[in-house]
Amino acid sequence: MLQIFSDPSAVAEYVSAALIAKIQSKPDAVLGLATGGTMEPIYARFIDQARQSGLDVSRLTSFNLDEYVGLSADHPKSYSVYMREHLFRHLAFDAARLHLLDGLAQDPAEHCQAYAAKLRACGGIDLQLLGVGGNGHIGFNEPGTAFDCPCHVVELAEQTRIDNRRFFAAGATVPASAMTLGLAEIMAAREILLVATGESKAQIVAEWYRRDVTETVPFTILKRHPRTTMILDEAAASLLPDEVSRQCVVGVAG
Ligand code: GLP
Numbered sequence: 001m002l003q004i005f006s007d008p009s010a011v012a013e014y015v016s017a018a019l020i021a022k023i024q025s026k027p028d029a030v031l032g033l034a035t036g037g038t039m040e041p042i043y044a045r046f047i048d049q050a051r052q053s054g055l056d057v058s059r060l061t062s063f064n065l066d067e068y069v070g071l072s073a074d075h076p077k078s079y080s081v082y083m084r085e086h087l088f089r090h091l092a093f094d095a096a097r098l099h100l101l102d103g104l105a106q107d108p109a110e111h112c113q114a115y116a117a118k119l120r121a122c123g124g125i126d127l128q129l130l131g132v133g134g135n136g137h138i139g140f141n142e143p144g145t146a147f148d149c150p151c152h153v154v155e156l157a158e159q160t161r162i163d164n165r166r167f168f169a170a171g172a173t174v175p176a177s178a179m180t181l182g183l184a185e186i187m188a189a190r191e192i193l194l195v196a197t198g199e200s201k202a203q204i205v206a207e208w209y210r211r212d213v214t215e216t217v218p219f220t221i222l223k224r225h226p227r228t229t230m231i232l233d234e235a236a237a238s239l240l241p242d243e244v245s246r247q248c249v250v251g252v253a254g
Contacts, residue, residue: 001228001229001230002229002230002232002244002248003229003230003231003232003248003250004232004233004234004237004245004248004249004250005231005232005233005234005249005250006233006234006249007197007233007234007235008038008041008197008198008233009041009045010233011041011042011195011197011231011232011233012041012042012044012045012046013045014231015042015045015046015129015193015195015231016042016045016046016048016049017049018127018193019031019046019127019129020046020049020050020053020055022126022127022191023055023056023057023060024055026126027056027059027060028059028060028061029060029061029126029127030060030061030062030063030119030122030123030124030125030126030127031060031061031062031063031125031126031127031128031129032062032063032064032065032125032127032128032129032130032181032185032186032189033062033063033064033065033083033087033129034064034065034129034130034131034139035064035065035066035079035082035083035086035131036131038131038195038196038197038198039086039129039131039195040086042129042195043086043087044086046087047087047090047091050091051091055091056092057091057092057093058092058093058094059094059097060093060094060097061097061098061099061122062093062097062098062099063099063115063118063119063122063125063181064079064083064099064100064101065130065138065139065140065180065181065186066079066101066139066140066178066179066180066181067079067080067100067101067102067103067178067179068103068175068177068178069103069108069153069175069176069177069178069179070103070104070175070177071103071104071175072103072104073100073102073103073104075103077167077168077172078103079100079101080100080103083098083100099115099118099119101115101179101180103179105179108153108177108179109152109153111179112150112151112152112153112179113150113151115151115179115181116150116151116181116182116185119151119181119185124185124188124189124190125185125186125188125189125190126189126190126191127189127190127191127192127193128186128189128191128192128193129193129195130186130192130193130194130195130219131194131195131196132194132195132196132201132204132205132219133159133160133163133204134159134160134163134200134201134203134204135157135159135160135204135217136204136207136208136216136217136218136219136220137157137160137218137219138183138186138194138218138219138222139180139181139182139186140154140156140160140178140179140180141154141180141182141183141186141218142154142155142156142157142160142218143157143215143216143217143218144215144216145182145183145215145218146183146215147183147184147187147215147221148182148183148184149182149183149184150182150184150185151179151180151181151182151185152179152180152182153177153178153179154177154178154179154180155176155177156174156175156176156177156178161174161176183218183221187221187224187225189225190227191227191228192222192225192227192228192229193228193229193231194219194222194228194229194230194231195231195232196230196231196232196233196236197232197233197235197236198233198235198236199235199236199238201232201235201236202235202236202237202238202239203239204217204219205230205232205236205237205239205240206239206240208220208230209240209241209244234249
């Protein structure tokens with residue numbers, strides 16, 4: 001399913017409402033959470049809506065998708081700090097149920113296995129939120145990743161390190177490797193919402209649309225997932241064929 005909204009705030013409204021509906025119907029849901037610029041307005045809107053509706057988030061479990069190898073949980077650019085700042089500290093989550101990969105794990109490969117095992121023990125993901133990298137990666141599953149790959153350590157693609165440089169201070173080095181849930185765990189999620197906003201995603205979204213499922217563009221695998229919604233704004237959808245855009249525009253700026 002493909003849905004196109006006018007802009008990132010209309011996208012945020014929709015995704016936030018979908019999250020709230022999921023949590024209301026299953027207060028002990030397991031959420032798969034993502035980071036990145038795309039998620040920031042979504043988490044901000046979710047926090048507002050959750051407060052307004054008095055949503056109970058204390059029984060939720062979450063597993064984050066990925067983390068840079070070498071960054072501690074209090075490094076300002078770690079995804080741990082991102083999640084604390086953009087979501088966790090704002091609502092009454094149960095910290096014991098919030099799972100993140102540890103960038104300082106002594107043995108990252110073993111840590112990935114343990115993380116995947118913990119996720120299985122929690123019953124897998126009910127609802128997975130995904131952004132997409134400029135090269136089509138999801139989590140940090142870079143082009144060429146085998147579709148059956150479980151949680152693993154990955155050397156980041158050059159384009160990913162360039163794209164993510166904007167989050168780091170001038171002169172700081174973007175880590176060369178990361179840990180990520182694999183396409184295996186992502187595809188096992190019972191429902192997936194992939195979000196892409198902005199012109200910088202237009203090309204890869206058009207490629208996703210045009211191409212068959214291929215390891216070269218990791219998020220094409222979502223075409224095989226029975227309950228995935230692709231949620232775009234008009235800028236990210238701008239290179240899709242006109243007839244697709246016309247059929248799918250469902251939201252207008254508020
Ligand atoms: C990062 C993350 C992904 C994220 C993607 C898009 O590298 N590992 O999980 O979805 O890139 O990020 P952004 O939303 O900032 O474009």
